[in-house]
Amino acid sequence: MSDIDTPRRPGPWDPRPEDVRAPAPPAHGPARPVDGALDKGQHPLWALVSTLLLGGLIYYWSGSLVIVAAVLFGLLVHEYGHVLAMNRLGMGPARIYIVPFLGGLAKGQRMPASEWYGVLVALAGPAFGLLAAIPFFGAYLWTGQTIWLGGVLAIAFINLINLAPAPPLDGSKALGPVLARIHPMVEKVALLAVGGLAVAWGVSNGSWLFAGFLAFALFGHLRRGAWRPEGRRLTWGEAAKSTVLFVLTVAACVGVGLAALLPGLDTVSEGLTHGARLFEFGR
Numbered sequence: 551m552s553d554i555d556t557p558r559r560p561g562p563w564d565p566r567p568e569d570v571r572a573p574a575p576p577a578h579g580p581a582r583p584v585d586g587a588l589d590k591g592q593h594p595l596w597a598l599v600s601t602l603l604l605g606g607l608i609y610y611w612s613g614s615l616v617i618v619a620a621v622l623f624g625l626l627v628h629e630y631g632h633v634l635a636m637n638r639l640g641m642g643p644a645r646i647y648i649v650p651f652l653g654g655l656a657k658g659q660r661m662p663a664s665e666w667y668g669v670l671v672a673l674a675g676p677a678f679g680l681l682a683a684i685p686f687f688g689a690y691l692w693t694g695q696t697i698w699l700g701g702v703l704a705i706a707f708i709n710l711i712n713l714a715p716a717p718p719l720d721g722s723k724a725l726g727p728v729l730a731r732i733h734p735m736v737e738k739v740a741l742l743a744v745g746g747l748a749v750a751w752g753v754s755n756g757s758w759l760f761a762g763f764l765a766f767a768l769f770g771h772l773r774r775g776a777w778r779p780e781g782r783r784l785t786w787g788e789a790a791k792s793t794v795l796f797v798l799t800v801a802a803c804v805g806v807g808l809a810a811l812l813p814g815l816d817t818v819s820e821g822l823t824h825g826a827r828l829f830e831f832g833r
């Protein structure tokens with residue numbers, strides 16, 4: 551997931567004008583030197599404690615150190631994807647925060663200059679995050695032990711679930727602007743409906759932590775007056791590109807997940823059924 555809600559003044563770490571294709575909204579004002587407002591990031595000790603807490607919870611669920619390693623490494627690479635995109639699109643220097651028990655968060659120093667940039671930042675996490683599966687797939691090919699494929703599956707799963715269009719997951723940030731392009735109310739209703747379903751799904755699975763987290767995020771979205779504070783709206787062309795990129799990223803996640811499942815299964819449809827069953831995770 552990424553947090554790009556914090557508006558900040560641009561500084562000298564901003565991209566040069568020739569690097570920016572879309573003009574920044576005038577509210578950002580002229581570039582000014584770094585002041586005390588620059589986000590210093592998470593304290594290393596707190597990051598370590600948060601990581602240990604998260605790792606402990608995953609070990610409690612999975613009982614496998616490979617899965618713990620896959621989830622932690624997968625989260626880090628996922629967040630780093632957001633960071634790369636943020637830095638590239640003039641929102642840096644972005645930082646990664648580890649949230650105890652829940653996962654990670656990439657935070658830019660300011661909002662994207664356009665909704666299109668927001669979409670790119672949102673999708674960069676899951677797309678780049680899939681690269682984390684490479685060493686685990688390599689370890690499987692090297693050793694032949696299927697537990698490494700479990701790591702690949704976990705990484706595919708993390709990125710896929712982040713693409714669910716429920717606030718505050720990446721999927722809502724990628725598809726929300728597209729829906730808002732149709733009508734702002736469409737986005738609001740659709741995201742709240744999907745968010746409500748996701749909460750209900752979490753509760754029905756007994757994934758209380760996940761459900762509570764989503765419910766809290768939904769509540770935050772409802773309370774916030776300005777639904778979409780980012781800069782320039784999507785054009786129709788960008789809305790189409792956003793949709794295509796979203797579908798491609800979902801397909802890539804499903805593909806990596808299937809690649810992890812297929813060696814033990816006979817058919818693709820069996821793999822899909824097995825994969826769907828895994829969505830009852832945590833219980």
Ligand SMILES: [Zn+2]
Nearest residue numbers: 551552675720
């Ligand atoms: Zn993300």
